[in-house]
Amino acid sequence: MTMTLTLYAHRLSQPCRAVEILLRELEVPYKWHEVDFANGQAREPWFAEQINAFKSIPTLISAGDEQSSNADFRLAESHAILRYVCREAGDQEQARRWYPGDEGPRRSAEIDQWLAWHHGNIRSYDSFHPIMNLHLTLPMLKYELQDTQIRPLQEGLKSGLAMLESHFEGQGADGSSPATLCGGEHPTLADLSTVCELYQVVAIGYQFKGYPRVSQWIETIASRPHFKDVSAEILDQGRTIREQSGNYLELENAFI
Numbered sequence: 115m116t117m118t119l120t121l122y123a124h125r126l127s128q129p130c131r132a133v134e135i136l137l138r139e140l141e142v143p144y145k146w147h148e149v150d151f152a153n154g155q156a157r158e159p160w161f162a163e164q165i166n167a168f169k170s171i172p173t174l175i176s177a178g179d180e181q182s183s184n185a186d187f188r189l190a191e192s193h194a195i196l197r198y199v200c201r202e203a204g205d206q207e208q209a210r211r212w213y214p215g216d217e218g219p220r221r222s223a224e225i226d227q228w229l230a231w232h233h234g235n236i237r238s239y240d241s242f243h244p245i246m247n248l249h250l251t252l253p254m255l256k257y258e259l260q261d262t263q264i265r266p267l268q269e270g271l272k273s274g275l276a277m278l279e280s281h282f283e284g285q286g287a288d289g290s291s292p293a294t295l296c297g298g299e300h301p302t303l304a305d306l307s308t309v310c311e312l313y314q315v316v317a318i319g320y321q322f323k324g325y326p327r328v329s330q331w332i333e334t335i336a337s338r339p340h341f342k343d344v345s346a347e348i349l350d351q352g353r354t355i356r357e358q359s360g361n362y363l364e365l366e367n368a369f370i
């Protein structure tokens with residue numbers, strides 16, 4: 115990749131972290147532009163007009179080539195960005211491990227399948243932002259909101275975790291050797307995207323006690339280079355919530 119890339123993102127956003135970790139893994143140079151999405155910056159008119167009409171981060175912009183008057187190339191949706199980065203990265207040997215593209219149509223299709231499942235399942239039950247709201251609300255409302263807003267998400271997440279656990283069990287992962295979603299030692303985009311999502315829950319201090327293979331898989335992916343650096347802010351945010359939460363979050367027993 116010889117063009118200049120700019121990543122519009124924020125490190126408290128799961129899809130943004132997945133893209134940034136991949137850029138670093140593949141040693142693709144990029145400029146960083148932080149978008150204060152929590153304060154509504156992605157919803158401002160200039161953002162929709164100049165950056166991304168979907169009003170979301172991450173957005174990746176490849177600067178156009180002035181000499182041939184090519185326009186900038188703007189791409190939204192993390193899964194599309196992840197695949198694009200793999201297709202364009204200079205180090206194709208490494209990139210194909212994450213996503214083989216035309217070199218491995220079946221493996222790529224399987225990765226696509228898990229990415230789609232991640233968006234429709236694991237991500238829909240992400241409880242980080244509701245827990246953040248809970249953290250900021252009045253103490254008298256915390257227990258009530260925990261029941262009405264957090265528990266239903268956790269129940270939904272449990273069926274996804276059970277699916278993953280039995281998938282790994284079927285692959286023969288015995289809890290001592292690392293497993294990946296599509297088999298083989300090297301993780302793919304599917305592992306990266308899904309683990310970045312689950313890691314938000316781990317950052318708060320939740321333990322997936324009933325899902326040992328899933329826990330091991332998360333730990334394996336999270337111990338790769340760059341993962342913890344890019345996750346430092348979500349870990350800080352999670353720690354603050356945990357330290358000030360008292361016992362109402364049931365960190366040890368929510369996922370048994």
Ligand SMILES: N[C@@H](CCC(=O)N[C@@H](CS)C(=O)NCC(=O)O)C(=O)O
Pocket residue numbers: 126127128129151154156157169170171172190191192193
């Ligand atoms: N499907 C999108 C989801 C992106 C997304 O939800 N981004 C959130 C941050 S995590 C966002 O941009 N929120 C801005 C807003 O709601 O104003 C992707 O994978 O890129």
